[in-house]
Amino acid sequence: xxxxxxxxxxxxxxxxxxxxxxxxxxxxxxxxxxxxxxxxxxxxxxxxxxxxxxxxxxxxxxxxxxxxxxxxxxxxxxxxxxxxxxxxxxxxxxxxxxxxxxxxxxxxxxxxxxxxxxxxxxxxxxxxxxxxxxxxxxxxxxxxxxxxxxxxxxxxxxxxxxxxxxxxxxxxxxxxxxxxxxxxxxxxxxxxxxxxxxxxxxxxxxxxxxxxxxxxxxxxxxxxxxxxxxxxxxxxxxxxxxxxxxxxxxxxxxxxxxxxxxxxxxxxxxxxxxxxxxxxxxxxxxxxxxxxxxxxxxxxxxxxxxxxxxxxxxxxxxxxxxxxxxxxxxxxxxxxxxxxxxxxxxxxxxxxxxxxxxxxxxxxxxxxxxxxxxxxxxxxxxxxxxxxxxxxxxxxxxxxxxxxxxxxxxxxxxxxxxxxxxxxxxx
Amino acid sequence: xxxxxxxxxxxxxxxxxxxxxxxxxxxxxxxxxxxxxxxxxxxxxxxxxxxxxxxxxxxxxxxxxxxxxxxxxxxxxxxxxxxxxxxxxxxxxxxxxxxxxxxxxxxxxxxxxxxxxxxxxxxxxxxxxxxxxxxxxxxxxxxxxxxxxxxxxxxxxxxxxxxxxxxxxxxxxxxxxxxxxxxxxxxxxxxxxxxxxxxxxxxxxxxxxxxxxxxxxxxxxxxxxxxxxxxxxxxxxxxxxxxxxxxxxxxxxxxxxxxxxxxxxxxxxxxxxxxxxxxxxxxxxxxxxxxxxxxxxxxxxxxxxxxxxxxxxxxxxxxxxxxxxxxxxxxxxxxxxxxxxxxxxxxxxxxxxxxxxxxxxxxxxxxxxxxxxxxxxxxxxxxxxxxxxxxxxxxxxxxxxxxxxxxxxxxxxxxxxxxxxxxxxxx
Numbered sequence: 103x104x105x106x107x108x109x110x111x112x113x114x115x116x117x118x119x120x121x122x123x124x125x126x127x128x129x130x131x132x133x134x135x136x137x138x139x140x141x142x143x144x145x146x147x148x149x150x151x152x153x154x155x156x157x158x159x160x161x162x163x164x165x166x167x168x169x170x171x172x173x174x175x176x177x178x179x180x181x182x183x184x185x186x187x188x189x190x191x192x193x194x195x196x197x198x199x200x201x202x203x204x205x206x207x208x209x210x211x212x213x214x215x216x217x218x219x220x221x222x223x224x225x226x227x228x229x230x231x232x233x234x235x236x237x238x239x240x241x242x243x244x245x246x247x248x249x250x251x252x253x254x255x256x257x258x259x260x261x262x263x264x265x266x267x268x269x270x271x272x273x274x275x276x277x278x279x280x281x282x283x284x285x286x287x288x289x290x291x292x293x294x295x296x297x298x299x300x301x302x303x304x305x306x307x308x309x310x311x312x313x314x315x316x317x318x319x320x321x322x323x324x325x326x327x328x329x330x331x332x333x334x335x336x337x338x339x340x341x342x343x344x345x346x347x348x349x350x351x352x353x354x355x356x357x358x359x360x361x362x363x364x365x366x367x368x369x370x371x372x373x374x375x376x377x378x379x380x381x382x383x384x385x386x387x388x389x390x391x392x393x394x395x396x397x398x399x400x401x402x403x404x405x406x407x408x409x410x411x412x413x414x415x416x417x418x419x420x421x422x423x424x425x426x427x428x429x430x431x432x433x434x435x436x437x438x439x440x441x442x443x444x445x446x447x448x449x450x451x452x453x454x455x456x457x458x459x460x461x462x463x464x465x466x467x468x469x470x471x472x473x474x475x476x477x478x479x480x481x482x483x484x485x486x487x488x489x490x491x492x493x494x495x496x497x498x499x500x501x502x503x504x505x506x507x508x509x510x511x512x513x514x515x516x517x518x519x520x521x522x523x524x525x526x527x528x529x
Numbered sequence: 530x531x532x533x534x535x536x537x538x539x540x541x542x543x544x545x546x547x548x549x550x551x552x553x554x555x556x557x558x559x560x561x562x563x564x565x566x567x568x569x570x571x572x573x574x575x576x577x578x579x580x581x582x583x584x585x586x587x588x589x590x591x592x593x594x595x596x597x598x599x600x601x602x603x604x605x606x607x608x609x610x611x612x613x614x615x616x617x618x619x620x621x622x623x624x625x626x627x628x629x630x631x632x633x634x635x636x637x638x639x640x641x642x643x644x645x646x647x648x649x650x651x652x653x654x655x656x657x658x659x660x661x662x663x664x665x666x667x668x669x670x671x672x673x674x675x676x677x678x679x680x681x682x683x684x685x686x687x688x689x690x691x692x693x694x695x696x697x698x699x700x701x702x703x704x705x706x707x708x709x710x711x712x713x714x715x716x717x718x719x720x721x722x723x724x725x726x727x728x729x730x731x732x733x734x735x736x737x738x739x740x741x742x743x744x745x746x747x748x749x750x751x752x753x754x755x756x757x758x759x760x761x762x763x764x765x766x767x768x769x770x771x772x773x774x775x776x777x778x779x780x781x782x783x784x785x786x787x788x789x790x791x792x793x794x795x796x797x798x799x800x801x802x803x804x805x806x807x808x809x810x811x812x813x814x815x816x817x818x819x820x821x822x823x824x825x826x827x828x829x830x831x832x833x834x835x836x837x838x839x840x841x842x843x844x845x846x847x848x849x850x851x852x853x854x855x856x857x858x859x860x861x862x863x864x865x866x867x868x869x870x871x872x873x874x875x876x877x878x879x880x881x882x883x884x885x886x887x888x889x890x891x892x893x894x895x896x897x898x899x900x901x902x903x904x905x906x907x908x909x910x911x912x913x914x915x916x917x918x919x920x921x922x923x924x925x926x927x928x929x930x931x932x933x934x935x936x937x938x939x940x941x942x943x944x945x946x947x948x949x950x951x952x953x954x955x956x
Contacts, residue, residue: 208895211895376847378847403910420804469831471940471948474948478597478600483831
């Protein structure tokens with residue numbers, strides 16, 4: 103008798119019909135019409151659709167405690183007048199822990215099992231993720247100016263090295279090197295970061311070409327547009343994940359493709375901060391790997407990847423006057439498998455041998471009725487309320503929309519305490 | 530002792546704090562910190578935010594049975610190759626009833642208490658709306674070509690007159706005259722429709738300037754762009770609600786403003802069908818009344834006004850590179866009070882003397898934590914899962930996300946039967 107840790111019974115796999123899914127050691131080991139065997143835990147998924155979970159490839163999850171602050175301001179005003187001022191005053195290990203838990207509640211509730219984060223006190227975040235059972239690629243932002251992390255570029259790199267030693271080999275969490283952006287890091291800082299990443303075979307996660315103002319600034323400073331600047335100093339490679347990439351030239355897109363650089367597209371943040379609309383259909387056409395991210399909840403203003411996916415699929419059709427610009431299947435890949443692949447995790451598909459990162463959706467809801475095309479209806483119709491169950495690395499994080507590894511009430515109680523403190527600084 | 534039909538206790542009104550709301554004969558009659566009196570029904574709204582409900586100002590609600598069909602096709606292909614073919618075969622009074630109920634389930638669950646509809650067999654829809662307690666402005670599409678409604682423009686007008694007689698004086702439902710579009714109605718048909726509307730003091734609801742192709746067609750046929758064509762024949766007036774209005778010239782916008790024409794903006798449908806992005810910030814700047822609509826669920830692909838509102842607020846910032854293009858408060862007005870006002874219903878605000886169309890939102894959810902700015906968080910962060918209670922004209926349609934006037938299971942069972950029939954015609 104084959105043994106499983108978790109057996110999902112009778113889930114509907116789009117295009118394949120009802121299937122049992124046997125999971126062992128965090129992996130999908132068997133998919134069949136009927137899987138025989140013993141399981142520690144069984145989920146009856148009759149009438150539920152199974153989809154891979156989402157990979158949120160660019161966020162600052164602890165910023166959830168600053169949700170919605172500075173609404174209706176453009177990026178630089180929002181950063182300088184609201185966010186950086188509040189961060190300077192409030193960000194601490196406790197802020198990061200409480201903010202991350204609130205963000206993770208939201209992430210799980212909307213079907214996310216991996217997020218790529220860049221913020222402060224990421225070692226606290228690492229502990230939180232391991233304990234609640236969600237995957238994360240973590241690194242603090244490396245900058246030329248001092249923050250709570252370090253005082254000089256050299257000290258940031260030293261701290262990053264310590265963080266890597268601490269986190270490497272964790273089960274769900276992996277370290278990432280995060281030089282903040284070409285406009286906040288000198289070429290020297292960028293190259294130190296790159297060297298550290300190569301030394302440990304890690305990803306580099308960086309903001310690039312988010313706004314027109316950034317492009318102007320980099321051109322003024324270096325005589326080149328941001329991607330060409332990064333290329334000219336030898337920064338780019340297939341371990342580089344560039345968030346945003348709204349303003350790029352044709353020439354830059356070719357460089358990106360040649361170097362195997364990955365793009366983390368954040369459509370809602372780019373809209374809300376009035377940064378613009380990234381040329382995603384063109385990236386896809388060229389064969390560049392595009393992933394999806396929510397950015398932080400202070401500029402989105404939520405961490406809902408299902409909403410982000412829907413926006414991604416619709417936005418580029420309208421902006422390009424082309425109903426085939428990004429179709430439902432492409433959008434779903436962008437939100438799932440492309441992200442996991444970039445993070446070097448074999449997940450994002452429900453196949454034997456893949457990691458068991460799976461969500462089950464309740465179809466007895468208006469958006470899935472009548473059920474003609476599960477993929478199109480997930481992308482264009484669904485809301486996260488349909489996400490009934492979320493499994494990450496074989497562990498059930500949510501069932502019947504109830505979180506299994508986090509006490510939601512406690513998380514909200516802490517958010518309310520933070521609200522008192524932070525509100526008093528706003529006025 | 531003052532008597533109420535419904536008393537909402539301790540709801541948080543944004544900017545005003547906790548208030549009791551006393552409702553009688555469908556209207557808000559008293560708002561105070563403490564309302565004393567007897568009530569047939571009391572709702573404890575402690576910890577819940579009260580907002581006006583949404584007015585969905587352009588939809589074809591029974592098309593919910595065709596949800597998502599023809600995804601990733603542009604408007605004309607989608608209409609001609611998929612939708613019109615299926616409608617020809619399947620639309621019947623039963624289709625309209627079952628589709629409307631499914632759509633109304635979704636509408637209520639996402640906070641809508643008024644919708645403006647244009648479709649077939651609207652008399653069936655009128656009965657459904659009265660019986661489940663939702664407001665609707667109804668009319669069948671008037672066209673130059675024959676459909677199930679009529680064979681000639683004259684017959685459409687005759688049917689419209691009969692429909693008006695049948696529906697006028699209803700409590701929640703009001704008749705609207707719906708010439709389909711300038712590209713499907715001759716000037717003569719448009720003017721017959723206008724005359725009928727004036728005769729009965731009704732709104733005219735029409736699709737205008739949805740795609741570039743439509744503009745080209747009208748220019749070719751009449752030598753003018755669509756709005757100027759409508760103006761030249763004397764069609765426009767302050768009782769005209771134009772859906773879409775994506776492609777308009779500066780001159781046309783001035784005409785729209787002068788005539789007091791209202792715009793029903795459908796951002797998600799315009800994106801998904803690759804029609805384009807309407808110049809909404811410019812309409813607002815000129816003082817044109819802009820309302821919001823989802824369009825039908827076959828081109829959106831849902832009827833979720835909260836999602837539509839969020840898309841509206843973010844889209845125009847990104848498309849115009851201006852973070853103040855449409856702020857949260859303006860977007861909320863577009864989705865609420867502007868729609869009710871256009872429909873000549875005193876609702877869309879929580880004030881004494883207004884109709885009791887109110888929703889209560891649960892703040893013990895991640896998107897409302899921490900709660901800094903209720904309006905911004907409703908617009909940018911919330912998902913419809915937070916909408917706990919919906920009241921329409923003083924009647925509770927949903928409480929704790931449970932519908933009070935519709936049997937959801939039965940609605941889904943019928944949708945599944947329709948799926949069987951319609952699917953078999955797809956392949």
